[in-house]
């Protein structure tokens with residue numbers, strides 16, 4: 001099969017093409033697995049963290065990619081629910097303990113980091129970790145729901161937001177633009193405030209229904225009950241704490257933060273940013289429950305991800321565009 005493969009950890013400032021197109025043996029499913037012929041795979045910021053070594057794959061070479069949609073083309077003999085031809089998706093969780101806390105289990109294995117992922121023609125996965133894709137979505141639309149959407153759904157749950165309470169989103173890319181649509185459905189009386197560096201991205205947020213959009217350094221016109229941070233940096237975290245009301249919660253939805261501006265953490269003031277029961281929480285991975293709950297909800301709304309498609313062999317170009325930021329919506333590869 002054709003696959004875009006990561007051979008070594010590199011700094012993308014020095015190496016603009018970290019992935020190489022390779023021919024690999026077709027994977028075969030074990031008795032509990034299905035094999036999926038991949039149709040599309042989303043491009044996620046976590047791939048940059050893998051390539052640059054912030055969450056390095058334990059073994060190289062590896063096929064990246066953890067937001068894939070495709071068609072079951074072979075099934076193991078103990079597979080009971082899925083059949084050949086079924087359209088399914090796979091997210092960041094490739095396998096784990098199966099329990100409600102499997103996202104933080106030591107048995108957690110990530111698709112496209114610990115095992116080969118979706119920047120390839122085929123992938124194998126246990127049937128519990130492959131999810132039927134609702135018919136309302138095209139392949140391309142469904143891909144970003146599997147990571148950006150499902151992790152965003154988990155982040156929103158962790159905010160503890162109630163209908164009517166104002167929410168902030170700092171960073172407005174693949175995940176946040178889905179969360180905004182989810183909030184408008186689940187919490188119709190909650191106002192959403194968006195913080196983003198890029199003016200075009202702020203305009204996009206307003207079009208999707210944000211009541212206000214400012215820079216990541218700005219003060220919102222009111223204090224917020226909760227904020228979800230999807231930026232790769234630290235300054236927006238400190239600035240977000242200034243926008244939280246007493247008792248408010250910041251949820252950081254990122255697997256790794258980049259170190260470029262970590263000195264900003266020294267500006268975190270106990271009195272100004274944390275006192276009055278403000279708290280910071282993180283999101284770790286997803287469970288299969290999160291993805292299985294989120295997909296039908298996304299179909300009922302229905303969430304419409306904004307997607308730009310690239311060819312598999314142009315994966316490096318998509319990754320570079322993501323690295324530069326100012327991304328409107330999500331990016332996917334057509335395999």
Ligand SMILES: [Zn+2]
Nearest residue numbers: 044046147148
């Ligand atoms: Zn992801």
